[in-house]
Amino acid sequence: MKLTLSALESGRLAKSLHTPKYARRDLSPGILHFGVGNFHRAHHAMYLHRLFQDKKNLDWAIVGAGVRSSEKAHFESLQNQDFLSTVVEQSATSSRATVIGSMVELVAPANYEEILNRLIQRDIRIVSLTVTEGGYFLTDSGDFDIETPEIQQDANGGHPPKTVFGLIVAALKERREQRLPPFTVMSCDNIPHNGDVSRNATCSLAAVSNPSLAQWIKDNVSFPNSMVDRITPVTGETERRIVKERYHVDDDVPVFCEDFIQWVVEDHFCAGRPRYEDVGVSFVSDVLKFETMKLRILNGGHAIIAYPAALSGIEFAHEAMETPLIKDFLLKVEIDEILPTIRDVTYNELRSYLSVICTRFANPKIGDTIRRLCFDGSHRQPQFILPTILDRLAGGHTTEGLALVSALWCRYCYGADETGKRIEANDPDWKKLVSAASSAREDPVCWLQQKSIYGDLAHCAQFVSSFDKWLRRLWNLGTEATIKSYLTEEKEN
Structure with missing residues (x-):
């Protein structure tokens, strides 16, 4: 049975499905969201659904939008389903399937004029983003890349704009001229200081042609930082089949995710907001410590297990945790080197959080692939591993475990696992990484000379010595023996 509003209202869906208690005709838009993929629907859209279930804030429903024409098929599937989605939340021992209806409208992807017109309308009070790191146009140093051709086109008056930030700037300009209130720009992407990054992108783009508008944005528009967390794998045929066979519904784009969910947000909204706190969102004055915990312990933890697992032929994260x-x-590595770098959080809180992370990694229902965890290391390592290394070195502490993590990533980027099986390209800079890893087999420091990733670490004798030792051992002894030697040596020390 196809997942549609008519099926929902007639009660023909499976009884095991949890369905909306609210009438969707009572909803009205308040949020335009860029990027209506799996994570958004498992996270932001789910929180709103829970609010609506309590008959609260019904004027904050979602308008979905996207700037990439490649999203067309995905949008058409949602359109054909009356914007409904099946979200299957899974623990190790149970599953719960919920039909969420918090999205009530979609703008066709890459229909830039229509998106801009929708952004200008008064009912849109929050513009939220899940556009991945690439959508922020960041340089290797983390600054907004104003020289990107797409950004240059928007900056020089291209109409309509064709990037998320070009559309946001154009909409804010129009709202200012029409004396309409601005909206809040709320990033839901997993990047450090996501609100600050969004502010910098918006203001930098505006300043190219309209400095007064840039200043008005700085003075009037809110860009709250947030920490988002929910493991949400890619949907495939297996997930579609499970939804059809177990819940008797045809959903072309179901979402499978873990049962854990977290969202910590700075409470800075210039045009109001839903009562997210009523459904478990944490509002704080400064998100930094929560962000640091998540990025270093969870995302850093993913890197720690991913590369030795990949080199050993392990396919899933839970299988790595069973090793x-x-x-x-x-x-x-977490206890000795990562946890001590996180300030303003008690040791017991950190250990408790690490325990939760381990349970989540070990959840077999998620099927989180090692290949996904290995993807895009050239951007993930500088975010999730390098800051911890730099903090350790600045404090005069050792980095043996983190140096081994870096060496394992280098060994992975050689492009073949320990059986000789080829590792397919898994990074936007894969060719460059393979070349550096090949050179590093003979001279490990070649890997650290990638300045866009490691900065000046190639000149840090302590780290270079550790990295050199571990990479040579990986090539001479293999992954298992090298990790065993690390565990044994560090225990003796």
């Missing part, structure tokens, strides 16, 4: 050597490696 004692990899789990011991994760715990030792």
Whole structure:
């Protein structure tokens, strides 16, 4: 049975599905969201659905939008389903399927004029984003890349704009001229200081042609930082089949995710907001410590297990956690080197959070692939591993475990696992990484000379020595023996 509003209202959907208690005709838009993929529907859209279930804030429903024509098929599937989605939340022992209806409208992807017109309308009070890191046009140093051709086109008066930030700037300009209130821009992407990054992108783009508008944006528009967290794998045929066979519904784009969910947001909204706190969102004055915990312990933890697992031929994250050597490696690096760098959080809180992370990694229902965790290391390592290394070195502490993590990533980027099986390209800069990893087999420091990733670490004798040692051992002894030697040596020390 196709997932549609008519099926929902007639009660023909499976009884095991949890369905909206609210009448969707009572909803009205308040948020335009760019990027209506799996994570958004498992996270932001789910929080709103829970609010609506309590008959609260019904004027904050979602208008979906996107700037890439490649999203067309995905949008058409949602359109054909009356914007409904099946979200299957899974623990290790149970599953719960919910039909969410918090989205009430879609603007066709890459229909820039229509998106701009929708952004200008008074009912849109929040513009939220899940556009991945690439949608922020960041340089290697983390600054907004104003020289990107797409950004240059928008900056020089291209109409209508064709980037998310070009559309936001154009809409804010129009709202200012029409004396309409501005909207809040709320990033829901997993990047450090996501609100600050969004502010910088918006104001930098506006300043190219309209400095007064840029100043008005700085003075009037809110860009709250947030920390978002929910493991949400890619949907495939297996997930579609499970939804059809178990819940008797045809959903072309179902979402499968873990049962854990977290959202911590700075409470800075210039045009009001839903009562997210009533459904579990945490509002704080400064999100930094929560962001640091998540990026270093969870995302850094993913990197710790991913590369030894990939080199050993392991396919899924839960299988890596079932491998004692990899789990011991994760715990030792986390406890000895990562947790001590996180300030303003008690040790007991950090250990408790790490325990939750380990449980989440070990959840077999998620099917989170090692290949996904290995993807885009050239951007993930500088965010999730390098800051911890730099903090450790600045404090005069050792980085043996983190140096081994970096060496494992280098070994992975050689492009073949320990059986000789080819590792397919898994990074936007894959060719460059393979070349550097090949050179590093003979001279490990070649890997650290990638300045866009490692900065000046190639000149840090302590880190270079550790990295050199571990990479040579990986080539001479293999992954298992190298990790064993790390665990044994560090225990003796």
